[in-house]
Amino acid sequence: MPSQKPIKVALLGCGTVGTEVVRLLVDQADDLTARVGAPVELAGIAVRKPNKHREVPADLLTTDAAALVASDVDVVVEVIGGIEPARTLLLDALRAGKSVVTANKALLAEHSGELSAAADASGADLYFEASVAGAIPLLRPLRESLAGDRITRVMGIVNGTTNFILSGMDSTGAGYAEALEEATRLGYAEADPTADVDGFDAASKAAILASLAFHSRVTAADVHREGIASVSAADIAAARALGRTVKLLAICERVTEGDQESVSVRVHPAMIPRSHPLAGVSGAFNAVFVEADAAGEMMFYGQGAGGAPTASAVLGDLVAVARNLVQGGRGPRESAYAALPVRPMGQTPTRYHISLDVADRAGVLSQVAAVFAEHDVSIAAVRQEGRVDDASLVVVTHAATDAALRSTVDKIGGLPVVREVVSVMRVEGEET
Amino acid sequence: MPSQKPIKVALLGCGTVGTEVVRLLVDQADDLTARVGAPVELAGIAVRKPNKHREVPADLLTTDAAALVASDVDVVVEVIGGIEPARTLLLDALRAGKSVVTANKALLAEHSGELSAAADASGADLYFEASVAGAIPLLRPLRESLAGDRITRVMGIVNGTTNFILSGMDSTGAGYAEALEEATRLGYAEADPTADVDGFDAASKAAILASLAFHSRVTAADVHREGIASVSAADIAAARALGRTVKLLAICERVTEGDQESVSVRVHPAMIPRSHPLAGVSGAFNAVFVEADAAGEMMFYGQGAGGAPTASAVLGDLVAVARNLVQGGRGPRESAYAALPVRPMGQTPTRYHISLDVADRAGVLSQVAAVFAEHDVSIAAVRQEGRVDDASLVVVTHAATDAALRSTVDKIGGLPVVREVVSVMRVEGEET
Numbered sequence: 036m037p038s039q040k041p042i043k044v045a046l047l048g049c050g051t052v053g054t055e056v057v058r059l060l061v062d063q064a065d066d067l068t069a070r071v072g073a074p075v076e077l078a079g080i081a082v083r084k085p086n087k088h089r090e091v092p093a094d095l096l097t098t099d100a101a102a103l104v105a106s107d108v109d110v111v112v113e114v115i116g117g118i119e120p121a122r123t124l125l126l127d128a129l130r131a132g133k134s135v136v137t138a139n140k141a142l143l144a145e146h147s148g149e150l151s152a153a154a155d156a157s158g159a160d161l162y163f164e165a166s167v168a169g170a171i172p173l174l175r176p177l178r179e180s181l182a183g184d185r186i187t188r189v190m191g192i193v194n195g196t197t198n199f200i201l202s203g204m205d206s207t208g209a210g211y212a213e214a215l216e217e218a219t220r221l222g223y224a225e226a227d228p229t230a231d232v233d234g235f236d237a238a239s240k241a242a243i244l245a246s247l248a249f250h251s252r253v254t255a256a257d258v259h260r261e262g263i264a265s266v267s268a269a270d271i272a273a274a275r276a277l278g279r280t281v282k283l284l285a286i287c288e289r290v291t292e293g294d295q296e297s298v299s300v301r302v303h304p305a306m307i308p309r310s311h312p313l314a315g316v317s318g319a320f321n322a323v324f325v326e327a328d329a330a331g332e333m334m335f336y337g338q339g340a341g342g343a344p345t346a347s348a349v350l351g352d353l354v355a356v357a358r359n360l361v362q363g364g365r366g367p368r369e370s371a372y373a374a375l376p377v378r379p380m381g382q383t384p385t386r387y388h389i390s391l392d393v394a395d396r397a398g399v400l401s402q403v404a405a406v407f408a409e410h411d412v413s414i415a416a417v418r419q420e421g422r423v424d425d426a427s428l429v430v431v432t433h434a435a436t437d438a439a440l441r442s443t444v445d446k447i448g449g450l451p452v453v454r455e456v457v458s459v460m461r462v463e464g465e466e467t
Numbered sequence: 468m469p470s471q472k473p474i475k476v477a478l479l480g481c482g483t484v485g486t487e488v489v490r491l492l493v494d495q496a497d498d499l500t501a502r503v504g505a506p507v508e509l510a511g512i513a514v515r516k517p518n519k520h521r522e523v524p525a526d527l528l529t530t531d532a533a534a535l536v537a538s539d540v541d542v543v544v545e546v547i548g549g550i551e552p553a554r555t556l557l558l559d560a561l562r563a564g565k566s567v568v569t570a571n572k573a574l575l576a577e578h579s580g581e582l583s584a585a586a587d588a589s590g591a592d593l594y595f596e597a598s599v600a601g602a603i604p605l606l607r608p609l610r611e612s613l614a615g616d617r618i619t620r621v622m623g624i625v626n627g628t629t630n631f632i633l634s635g636m637d638s639t640g641a642g643y644a645e646a647l648e649e650a651t652r653l654g655y656a657e658a659d660p661t662a663d664v665d666g667f668d669a670a671s672k673a674a675i676l677a678s679l680a681f682h683s684r685v686t687a688a689d690v691h692r693e694g695i696a697s698v699s700a701a702d703i704a705a706a707r708a709l710g711r712t713v714k715l716l717a718i719c720e721r722v723t724e725g726d727q728e729s730v731s732v733r734v735h736p737a738m739i740p741r742s743h744p745l746a747g748v749s750g751a752f753n754a755v756f757v758e759a760d761a762a763g764e765m766m767f768y769g770q771g772a773g774g775a776p777t778a779s780a781v782l783g784d785l786v787a788v789a790r791n792l793v794q795g796g797r798g799p800r801e802s803a804y805a806a807l808p809v810r811p812m813g814q815t816p817t818r819y820h821i822s823l824d825v826a827d828r829a830g831v832l833s834q835v836a837a838v839f840a841e842h843d844v845s846i847a848a849v850r851q852e853g854r855v856d857d858a859s860l861v862v863v864t865h866a867a868t869d870a871a872l873r874s875t876v877d878k879i880g881g882l883p884v885v886r887e888v889v890s891v892m893r894v895e896g897e898e899t
Contacts, residue, residue, distance in 0.1 A: 172611075330770065331770045334767075336765060337763065351612040351613055355614065362796060
């Protein structure tokens with residue numbers, strides 16, 4: 036057994052996740068000691084209002100996070116969230132050679148370069164498994180298990196709130212506003228749901244996933260982001276009619292054109308076939324598909340959020356950091372050597388589903404098809420259905436760029452035979 | 468950047484997996500150098516018949532594996548399989564302080580203690596991600612990501628051959644012999660399919676999974692093992708009639724009785740509900756469910772075998788080992804501190820499905836139910852169906868031990884009202 040000197044841990048923040056971290060550290064103290072090779076000791080917990088945290092030992096609480104970080108601790112665990120003061124505190128810790136475990140996706144997605152540089156300079160570890168997909172071991176597989184492979188695609192459901200809302204719309208036929216209200220009432224959406232429903236949370240996670248998968252530095256600002264607020268009951272119904280369902284997906288793709296490689300990183304709602312494994316992921320669960328040249332397709336599934344699941348991921352990282360301190364050595368560093376450029380969304384071809392209300396008369400399809408042809412958007416499948424006094428026309432395209440699609444749809448919307456453009460939505464998860 | 472001294476690798480074996488390892492090492496040489504911080508160089512490939520390996524560089528081939536291991540190499544990658552000579556070669560390597568990456572499940576399941584001790588004595592690394600579930604990152608998540616959690620259950624489909632056969636029986640109604648023949652014809656089953664169909668392969672993997680999940684040393688001999696040769700078309704039909712399907716499962720469970728903990732490790736066919744995520748895993752794919760106290764339920768899915776997927780896992784380990792050599796430090800060691808005993812199968816309660824052909828007359832159910840009651844086997848559900856001149860009776864029990872169930876079924880088979888015991892099979896994946 037190596038040194039028995041305890042590993043001293045500073046915990047920054049003590050909300051839902053922090054409370055569970057404290058509980059696990061106490062409940063599993065003996066197991067953690069055996070697994071690490073030394074006791075893991077909580078040295079202090081920085082919070083804003085100590086009297087609000089009766090569930091953790093009072094003598095560990097402090098309001099002075101900076102002093103706690105500067106004190107005699109080996110590891111800093113951060114579960115405050117947000118950019119500041121987390122950024123400054125973690126930079127201080129890393130510069131002082133203290134390893135960091137963080138669940139902070141927003142911080143990582145904006146400042147991972149700065150944090151990694153500080154860790155490298157001092158030789159400290161920086162682990163952040165809990166920042167994406169909660170309890171699901173995902174970053175370690177990407178960073179380590181697949182380090183000898185060439186990842187081509189990462190596509191997943193990484194935000195539980197939006198997935199809960201879209202699952203609700205799909206199963207009840209409710210509109211977006213109604214489904215959001217229900218999610219808020221049940222505690223699945225926050226009072227201000229912007230970060231979730233507008234895709235900011237998923238975009239941060241996509242940036243982190245893309246950085247790891249493609250050995251390139253991708254920040255949240257690089258991610259094309261569309262939320263779910265514009266998904267309508269009509270979109271959901273159109274998807275259902277075609278054996279599809281709508282999910283908010285985070286997609287990171289390697290794009291090869293000639294000998295130029297780039298990455299497309301985007302978050303948007305998309306129709307996927309009901310037979311696709313991601314279609315069955317409902318409520319607050321997360322799941323991520325990964326494709327790599329040699330490994331083929333893989334899927335990771337589990338709880339994407341919540342106190343205990345997120346704390347599990349934090350503890351896994353804490354054990355890794357502590358083992359490194361006991362045994363010597365370091366965890367994987369930032370790997371951004373490939374430095375692939377991010378492809379603008381306007382140049383990223385995706386497939387679309389377009390659902391139209393049209394006049395029920397001969398020649399409609401040929402007029403609509405002509406507009407697609409004119410804009411060089413190739414049609415993959417068409418379905419036409421007559422009803423009492425109107426008809427519906429559904430078109431699924433081959434891959435096309437946003438720009439081409441937008442002008443196509445604008446022109447089609449102006450055709451006299453088209454009564455309404457009911458739904459335009461990207462299609463993912465099918466053979467192209 | 469740290470030292471640029473190349474990491475020299477000895478490859479033992481060059482079959483399907485080895486050939487792919489060589490290909491990936493060559494194709495991705497630049498990427499691997501960037502990821503590791505030093506070039507990864509193939510120093511030699513030990514094979515039995517050099518003239519059979521025209522696809523790899525001839526000057527690297529040798530028939531003297533022992534000399535290659537003893538030469539100036541840093542890492543030994545073993546993809547020979549089987550116990551000897553692999554065991555002796557890897558022990559020699561580890562004792563000489565050379566790190567080992569192996570895909571050898573049989574060796575790990577029998578001799579992991581000896582190999583780990585040799586690694587610990589010299590400070591070398593021992594990695595074996597490719598030994599279970601091919602390309603699916605599974606061991607690293609168990610060993611590292613969940614190191615701060617308490618795993619309670621690991622249940623999965625870890626053998627592609629048997630899954631292919633059972634999927635075939637389920638979709639075509641074919642019997643076992645016919646489905647096996649088809650699998651052999653298509654190359655999914657080997658000429659001698661014993662290791663797969665009798666569950667030896669899955670049992671080795673179960674031993675490895677249980678060892679990691681429960682921090683205890685579990686060997687293949689500890690695993691209760693039943694193959695699929697006795698699964699009949701009637702079993703599959705009975706499962707289908709109840710909305711279930713039959714899978715060969717590897718199950719590792721933590722069992723708590725009073726303050727005594729033990730582990731149940733077993734491989735056997737079982738009915739699972741068609742709605743269970745493992746039910747949809749068909750053909751040669753693998754999938755593993757993991758349950759942990761804090762993290763909750765997780766699933767890992769991907770290609771469980773094949774040259775390229777297995778080579779991907781080998782390369783991931785090789786990068787980890789090489790990074791440790793460049794940066795200093797070691798990977799996780801064997802963690803067997805919990806030393807939980809393995810519970811004998813006779814004392815492990817599982818649920819059963821029993822399908823009977825019975826006489827179509829009043830009082831049959833009460834006679835059958837009486838036998839269950841007499842043996843203290845509690846009934847969870849019954850379904851009775853009349854047909855032209857006989858009737859079927861299906862019973863699903865609550866958890867019972869093998870011993871109790873066996874005497875119950877023996878006695879029921881002797882009842883005059885019971886024409887035939889059509890199917891007896893364990894049930895998994897449902898709430899108990």
